[in-house]
Amino acid sequence: MKKIGILTSGGDAPGMNAAIRAVTRTALKHGMTVMGIRRGFNGLINGDMVELGIRSVSDIIQRGGTILYTARCNEFRFEEGLQKAKATCIKEGIEGLIVLGGDGSFRGAADLSARGIPCVAIPCTIDNDISMTEYTIGYDTAMNTAMLLIDKLRDTTQSHDRCSVVEVMGRHAGHIAVNTGIATGATHILTEEVPYSVDDVIERIQNTQTTGKHHFIIVVSEGIGNSQDIAKKIEQATGVETRATILGHVQRGGSPTVRDRVVASQLGHCAVELLNQGYSNRVIGTKHGNIIDYDIQEALSMKKSFENDLYRIAMDISF
Ligand code: F6P
Secondary structure (H helix, E strand, C coil), X not given: CXXXXXXXXXXXXXXXXXXXXXXXXXXXXXXXXXEEECCXXXXXXXXXXXXXXXXXXXXXXXXXXXXXXXXXXXXXXXXXXXXXXXXXXXXXXXXXXXXXXXXXXXXXXXXXXXXXXXXXXXXXCCCCCCCCCCCCECHHHHHHHHHHXXXXXXXXXXXXXXXXXXEECCCCCCHHHHHHHHHCCCCEEECCCCCCCHHHXXXXXXXXXXXXXXXXXXXXXXXXXXXXXXXXXXXXXXXXXXXXXXXXXXXXXXXXXXXHHHHHHHHHHHHHHHHHCCCCCEEEEEECCEEEEEEXXXXXXXXXXXXXXXXXXXXXXXX
């Protein structure tokens, strides 16, 4: 394989740049030309790309975001968009493509693979909601960011004898919530995976009050619903002044942690090796610390389990 493309798609995730670096440097070692495609699949449709040399990816391993920009691309859901992307690849001599993103981006990679452009996907999302892999690039950094912010919130929550309802990201997955909840000593954690009621939260706060506790952190996964409403209900029932804080997109930014940089480097390296060996329609991930790869359709049909044990531990020790 002489020329490959790389793009970042969907929500950005810290560590994408480290993966772009690893892909570029590995491909250059194999004597390939690397094209950095801008703004996800849109760049493939519009032919918006730049050649990446050895120095184009210097000084980016520590940077959050993505130097290639990212976007969600509606046009890529339709045959016309796919054909335009394929035509761009043929015109530019791009023989293989590496796609960094979440499961929406994997569908695009699978569709393009089926039309004759070999693709390998790398899971990048702060949500860690990709079933075929234990870990997605960006997750560790996002959790650490959320943890540091909740620590800061605890200072003011404690000083005012308040309750803070903190909403963390994760789309419909509660992995960020349960891990940051346990790491910040949250009194309660609400996620979509575990049946809940606000009354349980209220009861837990009231029980904890009897042991002399005056401030409370409640971590809520974003899929749960309106944190303001939850805060109001808690305040009305307990009399504890309650504020809702939505951490939001700040969780997607910042310099990647060691784990994100290392995994991004490993998966980026492996993606190029797979393309070079003639594989297509694969997605790479980790299992028990080893790198694994699956057919994309097979990967998309898998179901991710939730950390129920961790959740139980959090409930056992935080009161
Ligand atoms: O998938 C990453 C994520 O940050 C989710 O946690 C969140 O639900 C979503 O993206 C937000 O998307 P957008 O950036 O389009 O608002």
